[in-house]
Amino acid sequence: MTAQTVWDNCLSFIQDNITPQAYKTWFEPIRAVKLTDNALSIQVPSKFFYEWLEEHYVKLLKVSLTKELGEHAKLVYVIRMENTYGNRQPFTEKIPSTNRSNKMKSQEVDAPFKNKNPELKNPFVIPGIRNLEIESQLNPNYNFDNFLEGDSNRLARSAGMAVANKPGGTSFNPLLIFGGVGLGKTHLAHAIGVQIKDRYPDKTVLYISAEKFTQQYIESVKKNNRNDFIHFYQVIDVLIVDDIQLLSGKAGTQDVFFHIFNHLHQNGKQVVLTSDKAPVDMQDIEQRLLSRFKWGLSAELQQPGFETRVSIIKNKLYQDGVEMPEDIVEFLANNIKTNIRELEGAIISLIAHSSFNKKEINLELAKKIVDNYVKHTKREVSIDYIQKVVSDYFQMDVDTLQSKTRKRHIVQARQLAMFFAKKLTKASLASIGSQIGKRDHATVLHACKTVDNLSTTDKQFKKYVEDLNKKLTM
Numbered sequence: 155m156t157a158q159t160v161w162d163n164c165l166s167f168i169q170d171n172i173t174p175q176a177y178k179t180w181f182e183p184i185r186a187v188k189l190t191d192n193a194l195s196i197q198v199p200s201k202f203f204y205e206w207l208e209e210h211y212v213k214l215l216k217v218s219l220t221k222e223l224g225e226h227a228k229l230v231y232v233i234r235m236e237n238t239y240g241n242r243q244p245f246t247e248k249i250p251s252t253n254r255s256n257k258m259k260s261q262e263v264d265a266p267f268k269n270k271n272p273e274l275k276n277p278f279v280i281p282g283i284r285n286l287e288i289e290s291q292l293n294p295n296y297n298f299d300n301f302l303e304g305d306s307n308r309l310a311r312s313a314g315m316a317v318a319n320k321p322g323g324t325s326f327n328p329l330l331i332f333g334g335v336g337l338g339k340t341h342l343a344h345a346i347g348v349q350i351k352d353r354y355p356d357k358t359v360l361y362i363s364a365e366k367f368t369q370q371y372i373e374s375v376k377k378n379n380r381n382d383f384i385h386f387y388q389v390i391d392v393l394i395v396d397d398i399q400l401l402s403g404k405a406g407t408q409d410v411f412f413h414i415f416n417h418l419h420q421n422g423k424q425v426v427l428t429s430d431k432a433p434v435d436m437q438d439i440e441q442r443l444l445s446r447f448k449w450g451l452s453a454e455l456q457q458p459g460f461e462t463r464v465s466i467i468k469n470k471l472y473q474d475g476v477e478m479p480e481d482i483v484e485f486l487a488n489n490i491k492t493n494i495r496e497l498e499g500a501i502i503s504l505i506a507h508s509s510f511n512k513k514e515i516n517l518e519l520a521k522k523i524v525d526n527y528v529k530h531t532k533r534e535v536s537i538d539y540i541q542k543v544v545s546d547y548f549q550m551d552v553d554t555l556q557s558k559t560r561k562r563h564i565v566q567a568r569q570l571a572m573f574f575a576k577k578l579t580k581a582s583l584a585s586i587g588s589q590i591g592k593r594d595h596a597t598v599l600h601a602c603k604t605v606d607n608l609s610t611t612d613k614q615f616k617k618y619v620e621d622l623n624k625k626l627t628m
């Protein structure tokens with residue numbers, strides 16, 4: 155007796171007892187893979203498929219298998235995750251058939267088998283194994299314990315906690331976490347999932363980036379199993395989708411997500427989304443989807459204040475077992491303000507530099523490293539800011555800088571302001587001129603040329619340019 159012969163016999167029995175259409179849909183795609191003792195393993199194409207079989211055909215399967223293998227027959231499903239939804243490698247899962255017969259709607263099972271052997275209710279059940287395990291794709295290093303609280307994230311963090319303690323049971327559904335780059339959206343999203351897994355190990359949680367979701371969807375269309383894709387997502391209890399703004403302009407993916415979302419929402423399942431912008435600012439996202447994003451709570455992660463930045467740095471150092479003088483911690487917190495990832499990056503390079511070069515971590519080294527970091531994060535400076543910095547540097551006020559006077563040092567300051575406005579902003583010559591003392595575009599062009607010339611011929615002037623450049627770009 156092989157798995158194949160046993161299964162073939164089951165099939166001919168099943169075929170006689172259901173409609174040809176149902177047979178074709180639900181039984182032809184099944185492959186018999188293994189027979190050990192009295193357990194037959196069959197491979198099904200998706201988790202949804204398995205659920206459907208369990209829901210509708212468990213009795214029929216039971217009867218047919220019992221006929222073949224006796225009353226201790228067991229059935230094991232092997233789910234082949236072709237599309238590896240949420241998983242890196244294709245993989246298979248083995249789950250024993252469970253006793254779902256209570257819930258079973260039996261119209262599709264042929265009448266003669268109804269209530270046959272009622273005492274043999276669940277020959278398939280293996281106690282304790284009921285739920286399907288789906289890799290959550292969660293990173294346990296991103297948890298609530300190391301997501302430090304501050305004014306900038308209090309709302310989002312507590313909403314996240316509430317959701318984690320009662321997934322699907324709060325009005326924060328969906329919970330949309332939004333905020334600028336590197337402010338902790340991904341971290342918080344994982345933390346919610348990790349906490350849910352801790353508290354409710356049986357819940358199926360899945361973290362996925364919108365990018366990967368889109369790829370999977372495209373793949374499913376190619377392979378003609380869009381429905382499997384949808385069904386896979388519809389059986390998840392907590393779905394976390396990161397960077398949802400990436401669905402922008404992708405109508406097909408939005409449509410499929412819309413259906414998944416509705417299904418989950420209607421069934422009291424939790425949806426957590428992150429985005430780099432508020433729903434009102436999302437472009438090319440269908441209105442019906444946007445309106446759903448707003449159903450629950452949109453919570454913003456803002457730039458952390460100085461104190462939160464200090465605690466994040468200290469916590470990071472503590473976790474890495476490194477000590478750093480207070481003034482350096484403060485220096486870092488003061489100079490890297492808008493992105494926590496960069497703050498962490500600076501700490502790591504500081505530690506690396508000091509240990510590779512066997513140098514002590516001092517302020518000089520910290521400055522060097524911050525220089526690197528801040529250069530990479532080009533800040534958009536305003537023309538007002540440039541005038542302020544230049545005026546301060548030459549110890550004059552902005553009105554003087556803008557005045558009509560032809561005094562040489564004032565003219566030079568004005569020309570420098572124009573030069574940096576051209577260099578550091580996207581403003582046109584005309585617009586720069588009108589903002590710096592109501593001059594015309596030709597004056598600005600002349601100023602830029604003069605600064606270029608003078609900085610190659612005049613040492614003192616060159617120093618001005620360098621100093622100002624540092625001040626404006628740091």
Ligand SMILES: Nc1ncnc2c1ncn2[C@@H]1O[C@H](COP(=O)(O)OP(=O)(O)OP(=O)(O)O)[C@@H](O)[C@H]1O
Binds near residue numbers: 335340
């Ligand atoms: N409140 C916080 N406490 C501790 N660490 C934090 C906090 N917020 C963010 N971080 C850390 O900052 C880094 C960047 O966070 P994360 O990757 O979550 O940002 P993001 O908002 O998802 O960025 P992106 O927009 O690039 O996707 C992570 O290493 C994270 O651990």
